[in-house]
Each structure stands twice: as C-alpha cells, then as structure tokens.
Amino acid sequence: MKEYPTDLSVKYEAARRMVGLGMAEEAIPLLQQAQDDAKLRIKAMSLLGDCFAKCGFDEEAIDTYHAALGKLDDNAGDIAVTLRYGLLTALHSKADRTRDADIAAEALKLASAIMLKEFNYRDIRQRRETLQKLVKDLRASAAQ
Numbered sequence: 001m002k003e004y005p006t007d008l009s010v011k012y013e014a015a016r017r018m019v020g021l022g023m024a025e026e027a028i029p030l031l032q033q034a035q036d037d038a039k040l041r042i043k044a045m046s047l048l049g050d051c052f053a054k055c056g057f058d059e060e061a062i063d064t065y066h067a068a069l070g071k072l073d074d075n076a077g078d079i080a081v082t083l084r085y086g087l088l089t090a091l092h093s094k095a096d097r098t099r100d101a102d103i104a105a106e107a108l109k110l111a112s113a114i115m116l117k118e119f120n121y122r123d124i125r126q127r128r129e130t131l132q133k134l135v136k137d138l139r140a141s142a143a144q
Contacts, residue, residue: 009034009037012034012040012043012047024053028051043079045071046069049061049090058093059094065084067133069087085110087110089112095138101142104131104134105125
C-alpha cells in the first residue's frame, strides 16, 4: 500500500486478507476507501457490511447493506443474494438485541425471499425457522 497509495484494489485486497485473519475492525477504514472504486464498490460494501456486523455495529451493517443493494442493477446475480443474506443476519442480530418484532419480521421476509431464489443457500432454512419462532414469540409477548 505504501508503493501504490492510490490503488484501491490493493487496499481492498489487504482488507479482505485482514478479515480472513480476524481483523475486521482494522479492515473497515480500508474498505471505506476501496468502495470509492466503481469496479470494487459493491464487493467492498458487502465486505464492509460484514465487518460492521462482526464488530457488533448492527446499524452500520444494515445501512451499508441497504446502500449496496440500492446500487445494484437487475443483473446483479450472486452478489445480490450475498448482500440480502448479510442484511438479514444484521437485522436478525438487531432484533435479538432490541427484542423488536418488526425488525425480526423484516429479516423473516428477506429469508423467505432468499429461499425463493436459492433454497439451499447457506443455513437459510434453519435461519428462517428461527426467525419465524422469534417473530411469533415477540408478538406474543407484546400482546400480553
């Protein structure tokens, strides 16, 4: 990075490797810079959202995933599913933390949308079941 300080692909690659080493918080500033490169923008934003989520910054992760999804075109393919899954995990985390049924329901909708596209994506079936139970429990406790 010293030799090529303006090459954002080098910063992205360094950040990607840092994340692999468990250094998510240290990777955040590099990913914030890397997203300025149009070719790297969506990949950098996806990884940035992951880093925020790993560091416990649910709001920032949610905002980052929403922003990245807003920049996608109709032919986005696999990255769209990856971003939606990241968003759903951040929403799930926030719903657990805040005990908010509406946020859990939003995460459940995303899980269902992912299942419609890719039934065997990661742990989506199990996560959907967990979210269904969470929504039911939160709504039941709110009704009491």
